[in-house]
Structure formats: structure tokens, C-alpha cells
Amino acid sequence: MATDHLERGALAGVAGGLVYGLFVATVGNAFTAGLEAFEHGHDHGGGPAVTELTTAAASVFGGVLWGLLFGVAVFGVAYYFLEPALPGTGATRRIALAAAGFLTVSGAPWLVLPPQPPGVEQALGTEARMLWYGGMMVAGAAVAVLAGLTYRRSAGRHGAVRAVAALAPLALLSAPVVLAPANPTHGHVPAALAAAYRWTVVFGQATLWATIAVVHARLGEPELTAADAGYPSTAD
Structure with a gap:
């Protein structure tokens, strides 16, 4: 493993994590404190x-x-191995990888188990939620890989056609969403505030991944890529 890849990934990660941490420390914590105050007013x-x-x-x-x-x-380990297979070039590859990471870690699991604000109780037990979260992470990763493959298979087509081909596999995530058990919630938090909280969490996570991708792109290409290490090139 090239040390340069790990260093760039770490630098980009620290930058993205700092931006994300500051967002949570200001907007996120203020929102959570307001929700907790609302909950305490009831209990x-x-x-x-x-x-x-x-x-x-x-x-x-x-x-x-x-x-x-x-x-x-x-952006250190996975980018080292997947860089030749990622769609596009330069910053586009980082954005594609960040989108795949967000879909795997957060996006897909949240379709079944969306973030819940403080004071909200869920019907599903902790073990069941962990199993479904892990399963949706696997599903998200599989869909991300399939999206990359369909994008590459549509090489030579119009840009809009390639974009639709890449986004089409996302529809497959509707299957586990339909099959997932019901998870009714209970609490004093109004639905509008709960929805606003969820979108705040989504925005924070998206900002984290986007910042890492942008900083990693600004750092430039490492001196040694997976293609240089002997992996076959699959560039468009």
C-alpha cells in the first residue's frame, strides 16, 4: 500500500471531519438542545x-x-484499488467515490432506519435495527458497484443517458424498504421537527463526504496509482 495514498486520504479526512465537527458543534448541537428542551418540557x-x-x-x-x-x-485504501475503475477523471472520480460512500454508510440504511431525534422511542429492538442497518449497508454498496458498472457499460452514449443508467440501480433499494418490518416511533417531538432533524443529519453527512472528496481532489493525484502498481486500466 502506497504511503502517499494513506497520507492524502488522512489529510482529506481530517479536513472533512473538522468541517463536519464544526457543523455538529454549532447547528447540530443547537438543534438537539432545542429538541431536548422541548422533551423536558413534557417529562x-x-x-x-x-x-x-x-x-x-x-x-x-x-x-x-x-x-x-x-x-x-x-479515499486512502479503497481509492488505491478502485481508482482505475471509477467513472470520470480527477474530481469526478472523488465525487463518485464519495457518493458511493455516503450511500453505503448512511443513505441506504436511512431508507429503513432514518435518524431519530432525542426523545423518540422506536418499536424495533436494538439487535433488529443493527441487523437491518448492516444489511442495508451491504445493499447500498452493491447498488453503488452496479451503478458504476452500468455507467461504464453505457460508454459512448449521451451524457444524460449515462446519468440515467448510473442512477437506475438506486431503484433496487426499494425492495428491502418494502420488505423491512414496520418501526413505529413514539415521543413528544412533532413530525415537522423530527423531519427537520433528519434533514439536518443528512446535510451534515453529505457535507462530510463532499468536503473529503473536494480536499482529496485539491491534493492532486498520488505519485503511485493502482494502475501503476500493475492493475489493468479500465478508463473510458
């Missing part, structure tokens, strides 16, 4: 046990750790 609970500064610092640190993990694992 008369106590205030937070830690200071806002400590919570913010923990959010930034946690964001950096998540970014570092994704940066090294996806």
Missing part, C-alpha cells in the same frame, strides 16, 4: 450534565475521527 427532566463547551469540543473531536476513518479507509 420535566433535568438539564444537560456537561457544559456546552465540552459538548462542542467532543463534537469537533468526534467529527475529526469520523472524517479520518472515512478518509483513510475510503
Whole structure:
């Protein structure tokens, strides 16, 4: 494994994680605090046990750790092996990889188990949720691979046709969504606030992946690619 790939992945991950951590520390934590205050107004609970500064610092640190993990694992290791097979060139390849990462880690699982705000209880048990989350991660990864293959198979077609071909496999995720067990939730949080919370989480995760991809592209191509290491090239 080329050290240069790991270093670039780590740098991009730290940058993306810092942006994500700051987003959580400001927007995310403020939203969560508001929801908790709303919930306490119904159950008369106590205030937070830690200071806002400590919570913010923990959010930034946690964001950096998540970014570092994704940066090294996806943009360091996975990019090293998959770079010749990724669609497009340069920044487009990073965006495609980031989209695949988001779909695998968050997007697909959230179709069955969307993020829930504080104070909301779910009918499904923890073990069942973990199994379904892991299964949807596998499904998301499979769909991402299939999307890349259909994109490459449509080489030479109009750009719009290739885009539709790449997005078409996403429809396959509707099958596990339909088959998933019902997971009704209970709590005092209004539906509108719960939806806003979910979209805030989605935006934060999308920002994390997008920032990693952009920074990784700005760092340029590593000196040694998988193609240079002897892997066959599958460029368009």
C-alpha cells in the first residue's frame, strides 16, 4: 500500500471531519438542545450534565475521527484499488467515490432506519435495527458497484443517458424498504421537527463526504496509482 495514498486520504479526512465537527458543534448541537428542551418540557427532566463547551469540543473531536476513518479507509485504501475503475477523471472520480460512500454508510440504511431525534422511542429492538442497518449497508454498496458498472457499460452514449443508467440501480433499494418490518416511533417531538432533524443529519453527512472528496481532489493525484502498481486500466 502506497504511503502517499494513506497520507492524502488522512489529510482529506481530517479536513472533512473538522468541517463536519464544526457543523455538529454549532447547528447540530443547537438543534438537539432545542429538541431536548422541548422533551423536558413534557417529562420535566433535568438539564444537560456537561457544559456546552465540552459538548462542542467532543463534537469537533468526534467529527475529526469520523472524517479520518472515512478518509483513510475510503479515499486512502479503497481509492488505491478502485481508482482505475471509477467513472470520470480527477474530481469526478472523488465525487463518485464519495457518493458511493455516503450511500453505503448512511443513505441506504436511512431508507429503513432514518435518524431519530432525542426523545423518540422506536418499536424495533436494538439487535433488529443493527441487523437491518448492516444489511442495508451491504445493499447500498452493491447498488453503488452496479451503478458504476452500468455507467461504464453505457460508454459512448449521451451524457444524460449515462446519468440515467448510473442512477437506475438506486431503484433496487426499494425492495428491502418494502420488505423491512414496520418501526413505529413514539415521543413528544412533532413530525415537522423530527423531519427537520433528519434533514439536518443528512446535510451534515453529505457535507462530510463532499468536503473529503473536494480536499482529496485539491491534493492532486498520488505519485503511485493502482494502475501503476500493475492493475489493468479500465478508463473510458
